[in-house]
Structures are given as structure tokens and as C-alpha cells.
Amino acid sequence: MRIFKVVALLALLAFAIAFPLLFPNGEVTSIAFFTLLFAAMVTAWNVLAGYAGYLSLGHIVFFGIGAYALALICKHWNVPAGYRIFLLVPVSGLIAALIAIPTGWVALRVRRHAFIVITIAIFFIGQLLAENMTGVTNGTTGLDLPFPGSWGGQFFNIPFYYAILILLLIAIAVSWWVRHSKYGLGLLAIRDDEDRALGLGVKTEISKLSAFVIAALIIGMAGAIWAYFIGAVYPASAFDPTFDITMALMGFLGGIGTIAGPILGALLLEPFHQYLAADYPDLYLVLYGALLVLVLLLLPRGILPTLQDYWRKYQAQRRRIRIDNDVVISSLPEQDEPAKIKTEGINL
Amino acid sequence: MSLLEVSNISKSFGGIVALNACSISVEQGSITGLIGPNGSGKTTLFNVITGYERTDAGEIRFKGKPITGLPPDKVFRAGIGRTFQLTRIFPRLTVLENMHVAVQRHGTTSLLSRWSSSHEQRRALELLDFVGITQLKDMPAGNLSYGQRKLLEFAFILIAEPQMILLDEPAGGINPAMIERLAGYIRILNSRGLTFLIVEHNMEFVMSLCKHVMVMHRGTKIAEGEPEAVRSNPAVLDAYLGE
Amino acid sequence: MGPVIEGIILGVLTGGVYALMSSGLTLLFGVMDIINIGQGILVILGAYLSYVLEQHLHIDLFPGLLITMPVMFFLGWLISFVFRPIKRDRMMLSVLVTFGIALIIEGVLNLIFTANIVSLQAWYITASIPLPGFSPPFYLPYIYVFGFALAVVLLAGLYILVYRTDFGRSLRASMQNRTAAELVGIDVEAISSITFGIGVALAAAGGMAFGATNGFDANSAYDLISRLLAIIVFGGMGSLSGALIASVSMLVIEDVVAQIWDPHWATLVFFVLLVIILVLRPQGLLGKVEGRKQ
Numbered sequence: 067m068r069i070f071k072v073v074a075l076l077a078l079l080a081f082a083i084a085f086p087l088l089f090p091n092g093e094v095t096s097i098a099f100f101t102l103l104f105a106a107m108v109t110a111w112n113v114l115a116g117y118a119g120y121l122s123l124g125h126i127v128f129f130g131i132g133a134y135a136l137a138l139i140c141k142h143w144n145v146p147a148g149y150r151i152f153l154l155v156p157v158s159g160l161i162a163a164l165i166a167i168p169t170g171w172v173a174l175r176v177r178r179h180a181f182i183v184i185t186i187a188i189f190f191i192g193q194l195l196a197e198n199m200t201g202v203t204n205g206t207t208g209l210d211l212p213f214p215g216s217w218g219g220q221f222f223n224i225p226f227y228y229a230i231l232i233l234l235l236i237a238i239a240v241s242w243w244v245r246h247s248k249y250g251l252g253l254l255a256i257r258d259d260e261d262r263a264l265g266l267g268v269k270t271e272i273s274k275l276s277a278f279v280i281a282a283l284i285i286g287m288a289g290a291i292w293a294y295f296i297g298a299v300y301p302a303s304a305f306d307p308t309f310d311i312t313m314a315l316m317g318f319l320g321g322i323g324t325i326a327g328p329i330l331g332a333l334l335l336e337p338f339h340q341y342l343a344a345d346y347p348d349l350y351l352v353l354y355g356a357l358l359v360l361v362l363l364l365l366p367r368g369i370l371p372t373l374q375d376y377w378r379k380y381q382a383q384r385r386r387i388r389i390d391n392d393v394v395i396s397s398l399p400e401q402d403e404p405a406k407i408k409t410e411g412i413n414l
Numbered sequence: 415m416s417l418l419e420v421s422n423i424s425k426s427f428g429g430i431v432a433l434n435a436c437s438i439s440v441e442q443g444s445i446t447g448l449i450g451p452n453g454s455g456k457t458t459l460f461n462v463i464t465g466y467e468r469t470d471a472g473e474i475r476f477k478g479k480p481i482t483g484l485p486p487d488k489v490f491r492a493g494i495g496r497t498f499q500l501t502r503i504f505p506r507l508t509v510l511e512n513m514h515v516a517v518q519r520h521g522t523t524s525l526l527s528r529w530s531s532s533h534e535q536r537r538a539l540e541l542l543d544f545v546g547i548t549q550l551k552d553m554p555a556g557n558l559s560y561g562q563r564k565l566l567e568f569a570f571i572l573i574a575e576p577q578m579i580l581l582d583e584p585a586g587g588i589n590p591a592m593i594e595r596l597a598g599y600i601r602i603l604n605s606r607g608l609t610f611l612i613v614e615h616n617m618e619f620v621m622s623l624c625k626h627v628m629v630m631h632r633g634t635k636i637a638e639g640e641p642e643a644v645r646s647n648p649a650v651l652d653a654y655l656g657e
Numbered sequence: 658m659g660p661v662i663e664g665i666i667l668g669v670l671t672g673g674v675y676a677l678m679s680s681g682l683t684l685l686f687g688v689m690d691i692i693n694i695g696q697g698i699l700v701i702l703g704a705y706l707s708y709v710l711e712q713h714l715h716i717d718l719f720p721g722l723l724i725t726m727p728v729m730f731f732l733g734w735l736i737s738f739v740f741r742p743i744k745r746d747r748m749m750l751s752v753l754v755t756f757g758i759a760l761i762i763e764g765v766l767n768l769i770f771t772a773n774i775v776s777l778q779a780w781y782i783t784a785s786i787p788l789p790g791f792s793p794p795f796y797l798p799y800i801y802v803f804g805f806a807l808a809v810v811l812l813a814g815l816y817i818l819v820y821r822t823d824f825g826r827s828l829r830a831s832m833q834n835r836t837a838a839e840l841v842g843i844d845v846e847a848i849s850s851i852t853f854g855i856g857v858a859l860a861a862a863g864g865m866a867f868g869a870t871n872g873f874d875a876n877s878a879y880d881l882i883s884r885l886l887a888i889i890v891f892g893g894m895g896s897l898s899g900a901l902i903a904s905v906s907m908l909v910i911e912d913v914v915a916q917i918w919d920p921h922w923a924t925l926v927f928f929v930l931l932v933i934i935l936v937l938r939p940q941g942l943l944g945k946v947e948g949r950k951q
Binding site for chain 3: 111172173179189191366
């Protein structure tokens with residue numbers, strides 16, 4: 067079973083790497099770029115929202131910060147267009163992460179419901195700052211990024227595609243590592259019962275803050291790559307509130323709290339988004355909103371966890387048929403206390 | 415030797431006085447009972463000791479060192495574990511994962527490593543075996559029955575090797591067979607050096623298990639001594655019947 | 658001194674209208690544990706309804722409320738049913754569900770009205786009273802006073818409803834302890850639905866006042882909801898008086914800053930106030946302290 071999984075994942079990876087070569091059409095690679103962009107962001111966002119249960123609806127503020135950071139660095143250091151700009155992406159992400167530390171500290175002073183609201187407010191503060199700090203950000207006129215003119219025609223999207231693919235792989239690695247580490251277990255415990263976790267020695271403050279910052283780091287890097295791809299940043303585009311809600315929807319659709327769920331959500335939704343939003347923006351809003359409501363009502367835990375549930379129920383059914391005379395314990399939840407009581411001969 | 419010393423703790427919620435210059439002390443190695451009518455402040459006392467509530471006045475010492483006002487995680491790490499009246503476990507985690515939340519590690523390497531080393535796995539399984547729920551280890555804890563949850567909560571506190579455990583109504587809401595079972599575990603652990611402070615309404619449970627009993631009423635201790643003596647103490651009877 | 662007084666006057670008057678819009682939001686949170694992100698677009702919807710009544714049926718804005726408020730009440734009451742099947746995690750899901758509903762309404766409004774900025778017309782919007790003692794002269798458009806009066810009347814009505822009626826008592830009971838309220842026979846679901854309706858009806862009234870003092874389109878909802886959310890967090894989520902105090906004080910500070918410094922930075926100050934309150938008092942002005950759950 068495990069071998070099968072590994073092989074499947076490697077095949078998927080190979081396909082992702084070969085994708086632009088198989089489908090060189092500019093429109094297709096552009097959609098692929100955005101799909102992977104959101105996949106990376108939602109995966110990172112999931113560490114805070116899915117594992118720790120703190121739903122941030124403002125993390126795109128770090129997307130914007132990363133985008134502006136890259137634009138400003140390129141402007142002030144006169145960086146020429148080309149591959150080297152990609153090296154500045156981690157720097158932009160780091161800037162976003164540094165800003166995330168005090169921001170997260172303030173935002174996490176409240177519990178979950180107020181937290182959601184705070185993150186929304188922080189997002190708008192970010193947008194306002196971008197609009198009003200005209201000396202630095204050029205206000206609504208925006209900033210331009212260097213344009214790599216030598217990457218002509220169909221080739222243009224390719225470096226960006228691979229850059230975002232690398233970011234996605236990093237995001238997946240981080241998500242996987244968190245999920246299987248002691249740290250991640252602490253986050254999951256916080257999600258279930260934060261005070262109980264605290265009472266068992268989990269350092270909840272640091273755990274939550276670090277999850278917040280990790281998400282900001284990756285989302286910041288995504289913003290930087292995006293900015294370079296688009297070629298210009300404006301307050302309204304870099305700080306786009308619908309991105310926040312898109313991330314949340316993708317996370318919930320695919321399955322919040324899982325590793326692959328966010329990616330699934332992005333794969334399902336982003337092509338749909340890219341295709342519709344350009345030509346029918348208003349209709350898109352209506353459909354999108356309706357989809358969001360339906361998904362939340364019908365599949366509140368998302369696709370993957372729901373599938374996992376069915377799988378588990380199916381397995382339980384099979385096992386029930388096999389256990390018939392095991393008097394000691396049954397693994398069925400509705401069974402009561404065991405018939406046997408052992409209190410002797412126990413090793414500690 | 416006094417393991418836990420609570421001196422003159424007072425706590426009010428708005429106009430209501432929950433604890434009124436309450437002082438108790440728990441001997442090391444004992445199983446001490448804490449009884450009293452509803453509203454006498456027993457759970458508030460637990461909350462104050464474990465850091466879930468702040469005191470208005472007074473001091474708490476554990477192993478001689480002050481722990482007043484420490485947050486719950488520091489109290490736990492100092493060596494005091496606690497269960498809740500309505501069991502608090504992590505429903506979406508599996509039973510085994512629940513066990514590992516409380517595992518203590520030291521240093522920064524702790525965060526970066528896997529959540530269970532083989533040594534910790536063994537210990538977790540041992541404890542699950544001790545309370546008899548090993549076969550449930552991969553089940554989401556939310557699916558457990560109330561009694562099974564009590565056992566789980568009991569087990570995962572043990573994994574951190576506390577010196578003292580505060581049990582909040584351990585016998586509540588479970589059948590007599592399970593009560594006996596829990597009592598058995600408590601006796602065994604006590605024989606290995608674990609100190610217990612138990613809040614309970616089930617008098618039989620308290621009388622059979624505890625060598626020393628304290629009675630609270632209206633936020634303060636009104637009597638203490640051996641179970642038999644306390645049971646027939648007129649002040650105690652007054653407290654229970656008078657309200 | 659003149660500009661500061663102007664700022665205070667404007668702040669109080671517009672604060673009243675914001676109190677109207679945010680009271681529904683905070684009530685809903687208190688009783689249903691729902692954060693209605695759609696409150697912003699519902700205000701705009703109310704503004705558009707007033708606009709349609711005024712433009713096409715020549716019904717004046719204030720009498721028009723007699724139509725828009727019941728209609729919006731009904732809409733809010735309908736929307737509340739979406740939340741009935743959600744039992745767990747209501748708060749988290751509600752944020753996204755209401756956001757989804759907001760997107761639907763925004764899309765529909767855009768399709769109908771396009772992205773043109775409109776504003777409401779009436780004689781009292783352009784006509785103004787000169788206030789004595791100011792130089793340069795300070796002309797206060799009547800609408801600000803009428804809007805404030807409307808807010809006062811409606812909020813007084815809300816206060817009476819919540820604190821002096823049986824319904825209000827059941828409402829407050831549900832806010833304090835849902836389960837206990839159910840156990841004593843209070844139909845919490847019905848109360849929740851009515852509360853949702855009330856909140857949206859108030860949004861309609863606020864929308865009229867908002868639309869009369871600002872040009873708007875569907876996109877204005879984002880700015881609006883972020884302010885309303887900031888207000889209820891500042892005042893303490895679930896607290897009516899908190900929303901009232903927060904609305905007035907935050908708007909006053911913002912308007913004073915706008916007068917003496919710069920209107921752009923004034924909006925920022927608005928949000929900075931929120932950050933400050935979070936650092937000093939996370940539960941908001943009148944919110945309950947989040948004790949550790951035992």
C-alpha cells in the first residue's frame with residue numbers, strides 16, 4: 067500500500083515538472099501558474115487555520131507585503147530583470163515574516179472568533195498603508211517591476227511556473243513536517259481544546275505565533291513571485307480581499323487540516339476562477355458565493371476528510387464481520403466498558 | 415512532609431466569594447479526599463492551584479516552591495496533573511496521539527523531532543495497557559464512551575510522570591465496576607509514590623480510598639481528619655444538611 | 658479650535674449611524690455566535706433599495722424606510738435559516754458562509770446596477786444649516802442631523818425591545834446561555850431568526866443614511882464591513898452598549914484627525930485604535946474577559 071502511494075506521488079511530481087513542456091500554450095501555463103500559486107498559499111495557510119484552528123482571513127496582507135517588498139528592492143537597488151530576481155524572493159518572504167511577528171502577537175491576543183475579525187482588520191490596514199504611504203509605495207499609481215524582455219513569447223511563463231512549483235514543494239514539505247512533528251501535535255491539540263493543551267504543558271503562545279509566521283513567510287514569497295510575474299503592484303491588486311476568501315474556500319473544499327486537501331481545493335477551483343473571472347466577473351461572484359455556501363453546508367469538513375470517513379466506516383464494517391467471539395474488547399465506539407477488569411500485574 | 419500547601423487563598427467572582435482564606439495541605443504519598451456540598455469552592459480551588467484562575471490573595475507552594483499565579487502549563491511541568499469533571503480530551507486526535515500531547519521533552523531538538531520516539535511509543539502503549547484501552551489506540555478519541563474517556567484522561571496525565579494528581583470527581587457518571595477499576599488504579603499508583611487529591615461526592619469511594627479527608631464549606635476548610643471522624647463531625651453534617 | 662469642534666460634531670452624528678449598522682452585527686454575534694461578514698453589503702443593499710424607491714417611485718428616503726426595513730427584515734429572517742443546520746463550529750463556518758452570501762449579493766448588485774457610483778438625492782442632503790460661531794462658516798447638511806435622529810429613534814426602540822420586553826429578556830437569556838435558555842422553554846432558534854431580521858432591518862436604515870452621505874457602489878461594502886467589524890471588536894463583541902460607545906468614539910476620533918491632519922491618515926487611525934485596544938484590553942471596551950475554560 068505504501069509503495070503504491072510513493073510511486074503515485076512520484077508520478078504526480080514528474081507530471082508537474084513536465085507539465086509546461088507537455089502543454090506549452092501560454093494560456094494553459096498561466097492558469098497552471100495561478101493554480102500552483104494558490105496551492106502553495108493555501109497549504110501554508112492551512113498550518114495556522116487547519117492544524118491550529120485559527121482561521122486567518124487576512125493573511126493575504128503578507129502576500130501584498132512580499133509583493134511590495136520585491137518591487138521596492140528591485141527599484142532601489144536597480145536590479146536588472148532576469149533569473150537573479152528569484153533569489154530575492156526568499157528575502158521578500160523574510161520581510162513579510164518579520165512583519166508577521168508583531169502583527170501575529172497582537173492578533174493572537176484574542177481567541178478564535180475575534181481573531182478572525184482582527185485578521186480582516188489587519189488586512190485592510192495593510193491595504194490602506196499601501197495606498198497612503200505614497201512616498202514609499204507610490205500610492206495608487208503602483209510600482210513596476212523589472213520586465214524580463216528576453217523571455218519571449220511562450221517561454222515567458224516557464225521560469226515563473228518552476229519558481230512557484232518549487233515554492234509549492236517547500237510548502238508541502240513544511241506542512242508535512244509540521245503535521246508529523248511534536249510541534250504539529252501541539253497545534254492540533256490547540257485546535258481541539260486550547261486550554262487543555264496548555265494545562266498539559268503545550269506552549270500555546272509560541273506555537274500559535276510560529277504557525278502564523280510560517281504561513282506569512284510562504285505567502286509572502288508567493289506574493290513576491292506573483293508580483294514579478296504580473297510586472298506591477300497596486301494596492302488593490304496586491305491586497306485583494308477576494309484572495310483571502312479564495313484561500314479559505316479552497317482549504318475548506320479540499321479538506322482543512324489535511325496536507326493534500328488545500329492542493330486539491332486549489333486544483334479544483336483555480337482553473338474555474340481564472341477562466342470565469344476575467345470575462346464574467348459579476349456572474350463569477352454570484353456563482354462563487356453560492357458554491358462557497360453550498361460547500362460549507364454540505365461538506366463542512368471538505369472532500370478529503372469526508373472521503374477518509376467513508377473509508378474508515380467501510381473498514382469498520384469489514385472488521386465487525388470478522389470479530390465475533392472476542393469477548394475482551396471490541397473496537398466499536400458504541401460498545402460499553404469491557405467485561406473484564408484487570409487490576410493486578412500491571413507494569414508502569 | 416507536605417507536598418502541596420495552600421495558604422489563605424481567597425477568590426471572588428464579582429460579588430460571589432468562592433474561596434475565603436482557604437488553607438489546606440496535602441501530605442506526600444497520601445490519597446487525600448476533598449469533599450463538601452455543592453458550591454463550597456472545591457473546583458475553584460482546583461482551578462486556582464492549577465493556574466486556570468488567579469487568586470485574589472494567598473499563596474500556594476508545591477514541594478516547597480511557590481506556584482501561585484503560574485499559568486497552567488508551568489504548573490503541569492512543575493509536576494501537578496489534573497483531570498476535569500467533564501473529561502477533557504482531544505476528540506479529533508486518536509487515542510495514541512492524545513497520549514503524546516503531554517509528553518515532555520527538553521531543549522529545542524524536541525520541536526524538530528517526530529512526535530513519538532520508540533521509547534515514548536512504548537511508554538504510551540504501556541499506560542494504555544495499564545488502563546485497558548490499548549485496542550482503541552487508533553480510534554479518534556471523540557468516539558470513546560464517557561468511561562473510556564476517563565481512562566484516557568487518567569492515562570495521558572500519567573505519561574508526564576507527575577508527582578501529584580488532582581482528580582475532579584473521578585467517580586462521577588460511571589458504573590460501579592468502572593469505579594472499582596479506577597480505585598484500583600489509584601491504589602496501585604499511590605503505592606508507587608504518587609500523591610492524590612480527590613474531589614468527590616461519592617462518599618463510599620472517598621471513604622474506602624482516602625486515609626485523610628478535608629471538608630470545605632463556603633470557600634473554606636471546616637474539618638479534616640480520618641474519614642470516619644469527618645463523617646460524624648457535627649459541623650460537617652450541618653454543612654451538608656443545613657443548606 | 659473650530660476644526661476640532663467640527664470634527665466632534667460630525668463624528669457624533671455619523672457615529673450614531675454606524676452604531677445603527679453595527680448594533681445588528683454585535684447582537685447577532687451575541688445570540689447566534691455568528692459573525693455576519695455580509696452586514697456591509699446588506700447596508701449597501703438597503704442603500705440601493707432606497708435609491709430605487711427614490712429614483713423610480715419618487716418615494717422620499719425616510720418614508721421609504723417603511724418599505725425597505727420590513728423587506729430587509731424578511732430577508733434577514735430568511736437568511737437565518739441557512740444557519741439552522743449548522744450545529745458545530747458555528748462561528749468559524751458562519752464567517753465563510755456569510756462571506757459567500759455577501760459575494761452573491763455583491764455579484765447580483767453589480768449585475769443590476771453596474772459599478773457606477775450612485776448617491777441618494779433629497780432636499781435635505783444638499784441644503785445645510787449654518788452653525789453659529791465658526792469661521793470659516795461651518796455648514797452642516799440637514800441629512801446629518803436627520804440621520805442621527807433616525808439612529809437615536811431606532812436605537813432607543815432597540816433598547817426598549819431588548820431591555821424592556823419579554824422578547825428582549827428571552828433574547829438576553831439566549832445570549833448568556835443558549836442551553837439554559839432552551840431548557841427553560843425559550844425557542845432560541847426563533848429568537849435567532851428574528852434577531853437576524855432585526856439586524857438586517859437596522860442595516861437598511863443605516864444604509865439609507867450612509868447612502869445619503871456617501872456615494873456608493875457594491876464595492877463600498879468592503880470598506881464598510883471592515884469598519885463595522887473594527888467597531889464591534891473595539892466595543893466588545895456581543896455588547897450593544899459597547900457598539901454604541903465604540904461607534905461614536907471611533908468616528909469622533911477619526912473625524913477630528915481628518916480635520917486637523919489628513920483625511921487619508923484618518924482612516925488609518927481608525928484601525929490603529931483597534932490595534933491599541935487589542936494590546937491593552939483584548940476583550941474590547943465592554944466585552945467579557947475570556948476566562949480560561951475550566
